[in-house]
Amino acid sequence: MSSPTAPSAARTPGRQRPAWAGRNYTLLTGAAVITNLGAHGALVASAFAVLEAGGSGGDVGLVAAARTLPLVLFLLVGGAVADRLPRHRVMVAANAVNCVSQAAFAAMVLLGHAQLWQMMLFSALCGTGQAFFNPAAEGMLFATVSGEHSNRAFALFRMAVNSAGIGGAALGGAMIAAMGPGWVLAVDAAAFAVAGVLRAFLDVGGKTEPKESGGLLADLREGWAEVRTRPWLWGIVLQFSVVVGVVGAAESVYGPLVARDHLGGPAPWGIALAFFGLGTIGGAVLMMAWKPRRMLLVGTLCVFPLALPAAGLAVPLPAWGLCAVMFVSGAAIEVFGVNWMSTLHQEIPEDKFSRVSAYDWFGSVSMLPLATALAGPAESAFGRTPSLWGCAALVVLPTALVLVVPDVRRLRRRAAKQVASGPRPAGAAGAEPRPTGPVARVAGQERALAPQPVSGPEAGPAQNADTPRAEPAPR
Secondary structure (H helix, E strand, O other), rough: OOOOOOOOOOEEOOOOEOOOEEEEHHHHHHHHHHHHHHHHHHHHHHHHHHHHOOOOOOHHHHHHHHHHHHHHHHHHHHHHHHHHHHHHHHHHHHHHHHHHHHHHHHHHHHHHOOOOOHHHHHHHHHHHHHHHHHHHHHHHOOOOOOOOOOHHHHHHHHHHHHHHHHHHHHHHHHHHHOOOOOHHHHHHHHHHHHHHHHHHOOHHHHOOOOOOOOOOOHHHHHHHHHOOHHHHHHHHHHHOOOHHHHHHHHHHHHHHHHHHHHHHHHHHHHHHHHHHHHHHHOOOOOOOOOOOOOHHHHHOOOOOHHHHHHHOOOOOOEEEHHHHHHHHHHHHHHHHHHHHHHHHHHOHHHHHHHHHHHHHHHHHHOOOOHHHHHHHHHHHHHOHHHHHHHHHHHHHHHHHHHHHHHHHHHHOOOOOOHHHHOOOOOOOOOOOOOEEEEOOOOOOOOEEEEEOOOOOOOOOOOOOOOOOOOEEOOO
């Protein structure tokens, strides 16, 4: 994969950034930071806007679901569009949709005329923008750095956006208390506008013309062929459809209930969520220096700690114990995310990446609405503690099954010269060098498993898409 960046990681005279952090990478990172600052505060503000308009907790859920449903419905189309059209134009158009929808939402709240169906409509428009933005954004980011520096570049990107998310949530909470939710939504709309302007200045050089194809359906079939021929890929997508669902249910449904009943209120849970964010930053710092050879193996092993928060809530641990396990799980998922992104950068053909990414996003978030909807009935049927232990088990079991796939254990990081020669075709043998065949290819996309605040795109199903998926994200 070609890159517009210089090959040397050293800083050049008069520059304040590494030589590999070229113009496009800097613009993408800056735009992602801006949208994460606005979006994380807006997620909290939208909930308070519904409540201030006289809505119930169920109404808050309806507005959140209105954002998630279009994301699931249009992700595959968004991935195909992002591979057919210039990605920076798709990103700018999605930012414009998000800006208009959030501005209208803010205006209704500030004028005191917000009705539930209107808030659901504008949330749905924002989710639709996410569906088109997410695959295009990831495809664009992967095209900005060379394989030699991808690990450090992806880690720095994720550290920047995670830090912005933590700061945005804190700043948004303070602004809601001082000025009300409407102004926070207005700031988010402005953030989308600024980010769209920055992305309009991306230099795509000779890559502005899309590759000729046989149509949208043909593109979707070609993307599916990339997925189905790789057992490790669809295996990990299935794994995360379960993991994202149960982690989301544990942290967005059971976490606040445990905090209310055993920790003294929402404040300790909010602090625990902040420690998850700090853990993601710590994991990103680690990955700026560490380049494990078996990327998928290391990444998959780091999914197991995501069972710790559900187990800690089942005990339940005191507040300091929950903070510790949240920090560990945040660091672990960041290690997975950077290794996953590096694997994709090494293995996926650039002209098919957005479509494969869309299938991955679709699979990863598809079970989240069902899992959160079933959390309450599961508690009534089995009890809260057994349900939480079940969530922990449903993280461990599919992750252990994924390790059975040979390529997950064997795929190795290739030298920069090998990466430059291009990805192997689908179905290539073996994930590590063997006498009988080349290195197996990997496709897919990172998952944002960031916990729900107390969501592309702009991350997880209800997250800013620039947020590395966490978080339920993307994922």
